[in-house]
């Protein structure tokens with residue numbers, strides 16, 4: 074059993090599940106990140122692959138369609154009259170890729186449930202409007218805080234024009250900077266380790 078995933082790598086954008094082909098040189102600094110992702114994905118198949126080994130495969134190419142497009146491709150005809158859930162408002166502009174809203178309208182979805190409005194001024198509320206104009210029921214704000222936390226760096230950049238910076242330091246109990254990490258800070262699954270896992 075193999076699991077594949079596509080990302081837009083060092084060129085920015087979200088990581089999406091699908092397939093494609095890798096672009097760029099093999100020695101770039103994202104290689105370690107994507108190989109760790111291969112291992113992480115392969116581990117999901119633990120106990121299910123015998124006699125084959127667990128194998129993870131990640132395929133990366135810049136300028137790929139948005140998550141909604143991949144999901145609708147996978148769904149095929151099943152999407153007709155279905156409800157789509159998406160953590161960020163579908164876009165309604167021609168950027169590096171065509172508008173997701175158009176693809177959603179063509180798929181004849183009945184309803185779209187959106188986590189949060191896109192803070193990108195090119196998108197903000199236009200995607201929702203386009204879907205509603207096409208007669209699709211739209212719900213906005215489901216698990217909004219969770220969706221916002223997922224892309225807090227993107228939101229910050231959009232709202233301020235500045236990069237999102239995380240400062241981490243260790244202080245002793247009497248306020249002196251320490252040159253070593255405290256106990257538990259490298260524990261997996263916490264906020265810090267999630268930040269470190271990002272490309």
Ligand SMILES: Nc1nc(O)c(N)c(N[C@@H]2O[C@H](COP(=O)(O)O)[C@@H](O)[C@H]2O)n1
Pocket residue numbers: 086087138139140141161162163164166167168169170171173191193196
């Ligand atoms: N809804 C949604 N799904 C995705 O998968 C996305 N990557 C985005 N991104 C939004 O669209 C802007 C980029 O558009 P292009 O990739 O240039 O076409 C990005 O800034 C986000 O606002 N949205």
